[in-house]
Amino acid sequence: MLNVEQHYSLDDLERTILQALKKDGKDIDQLILDDLAQIDEFHIRGSEATKEMAEEIGLGAGMQVLDVGSGLGGPSRRLASNYGCRVIGLDLTDAYCRVAEAFSRRLGLDHLVSYRTGNALDMPFEDMRFDVLWTQHTAMNIGEKTQFYSEMYRVLKPGGHLAIYDVIAGPGGEVYYPVPWARDPSISFLTTDDELRHFLEAAGFNIMSWRDTTDTGLAWFAAKSAQIKKQGKPIVGYHLLLGEDFPQMARNQLRSFKESRMALLQVIAARPAK
Numbered sequence: 001m002l003n004v005e006q007h008y009s010l011d012d013l014e015r016t017i018l019q020a021l022k023k024d025g026k027d028i029d030q031l032i033l034d035d036l037a038q039i040d041e042f043h044i045r046g047s048e049a050t051k052e053m054a055e056e057i058g059l060g061a062g063m064q065v066l067d068v069g070s071g072l073g074g075p076s077r078r079l080a081s082n083y084g085c086r087v088i089g090l091d092l093t094d095a096y097c098r099v100a101e102a103f104s105r106r107l108g109l110d111h112l113v114s115y116r117t118g119n120a121l122d123m124p125f126e127d128m129r130f131d132v133l134w135t136q137h138t139a140m141n142i143g144e145k146t147q148f149y150s151e152m153y154r155v156l157k158p159g160g161h162l163a164i165y166d167v168i169a170g171p172g173g174e175v176y177y178p179v180p181w182a183r184d185p186s187i188s189f190l191t192t193d194d195e196l197r198h199f200l201e202a203a204g205f206n207i208m209s210w211r212d213t214t215d216t217g218l219a220w221f222a223a224k225s226a227q228i229k230k231q232g233k234p235i236v237g238y239h240l241l242l243g244e245d246f247p248q249m250a251r252n253q254l255r256s257f258k259e260s261r262m263a264l265l266q267v268i269a270a271r272p273a274k
């Protein structure tokens with residue numbers, strides 16, 4: 001059984017990604033955000049989902065954002081580049097933070113983004129530091145939900161927003177393993193809709209919007225699979241992060257959505273102003 005960090009850690013990841021980008025015809029000395037989006041926006045619907053959630057919370061220049069479980073840094077770079085925010089990414093997986101730093105330098109965004117290796121359950125930040133807390137496809141790996149949401153509340157300024165994009169448990173039963181975030185149930189912790197609402201309210205958040213985006217996610221999977229049928233498997237993609245069992249993970253994920261074993265959710269919550 002692998003722990004969360006072992007599940008995601010890979011040696012030589014930066015070099016592997018750069019080689020694949022080169023093979024795919026990209027100029028690795030002149031990379032742009034979209035060249036990396038197939039791999040560094042490590043969640044369902046990639047950059048589309050990131051832009052959609054950013055628009056909904058109304059990000060603006062100069063805002064201080066914390067991306068919790070920032071992965072390879074795709075979302076944080078997009079928020080910095082499109083909206084001029086300053087973003088800190090916090091992630092348990094040191095190998096991902098190093099790659100996130102390297103790509104941010106390459107893209108000339110390192111004056112706006114930075115990364116810290118650390119645990120979302122014990123964040124190395126003072127109280128009420130951030131205007132926005134951002135988290136995508138990370139809570140699925142975290143069992144201690146009470147601690148997770150209360151840490152997020154602690155570091156958020158009064159009046160600030162928490163933006164969540166996650167996979168949650170559906171009524172159809174346990175998901176099929178392996179899935180992209182876990183090869184077995186030991187590191188998978190999906191909450192139901194009601195449980196998530198309870199955790200957020202118990203931490204002190206007011207829920208501002210609650211949107212099930214499963215159908216849009218399923219349409220995205222359908223478009224991806226049509227593209228693969230037409231053009232073959234992509235050279236740059238999540239298989240570089242998850243290895244040979246990625247196709248099985250993707251099939252299990254799709255089947256679990258279709259059988260209502262899980263759902264896709266976007267939530268905006270706020271810390272009350274006083």
Ligand SMILES: C[S@@+](CC[C@H](N)C(=O)[O-])C[C@H]1O[C@@H](n2cnc3c(N)ncnc32)[C@H](O)[C@@H]1O
Nearest residue numbers: 041042043069071091092093119120136138141
């Ligand atoms: C599927 S990836 C998503 C990455 C990124 N949010 C994105 O959407 O591109 C999940 C990430 O959550 C991180 N993670 C899991 N548990 C964590 C924890 N307790 N504290 C910080 N990061 C965590 C993992 O290391 C991994 O980088």
